[in-house]
Amino acid sequence: ARLEIETGELDVDPEDFIEGFGTLGRSMKAKWHFRRLPYKMRTAVLVTKTDHCLNEILWRAEIGEMPVEITSIIGNRDACRGIAERAGIPFHLIEMDGEQRASGFTRIREILAEEKVELAVLARFMQILPDDFCRDFEGRLINIHHSFLPAFIGANPYKQAYERGVKLIGATCHYVTADLDAGPIIEQEVERVQHFHAPNDLVRLGRNCERIALAKGIRYHVHDRTIIDGHRAIVFPD
Structure with missing residues (x-):
């Protein structure tokens, strides 16, 4: 309740x-x-290259729609550094290629602890998290997956959706678990696909879904509107 x-x-x-x-x-x-209000949850955002979800979080936080305090932006690529610098937010580049993967996640753990992070958001962070990392941060990791789960898990979901001729395309905001793209679902957003839509159109429509679903999911979590019940999340919409 x-x-x-x-x-x-x-x-x-x-x-x-x-x-x-x-x-x-x-x-x-x-x-x-x-939780006493007003309250801003200390939040870190993890990214790779694409920036639309990151920009959505920063914009909504700035206008007061998303009660979060962005402690830092963590990237395994340098693509989003400029966005962080313009926003006045620390940016941590964590190399995670090959043998650097394990040490990279160790460093992420250290950053989250040092900054007293309460929530970590994977805003198109294209790395599979280690099982122990998922367990240790259970209920405090939110991901946006660029498909309407449970369909088209893993990489290239828009290509998979186009090849299957789907009539709806969407995005799923969910809690992260050790099972890839299978954590409790917080929010989903869909757009209708027309026969004339090319793969690039599906990407464009999908990005809109990703932004909206992730923003709602973070808001529900920060406002204590979610309860994790086994494999599902019970959500009290605002």
């Missing part, structure tokens, strides 16, 4: 209310947490 409480309308001190609720929760062996 999810509750929003106007503390100004309480007959007791908010701290006393929280303490009393804790007593009740422990007696029921329940799991709960409180």
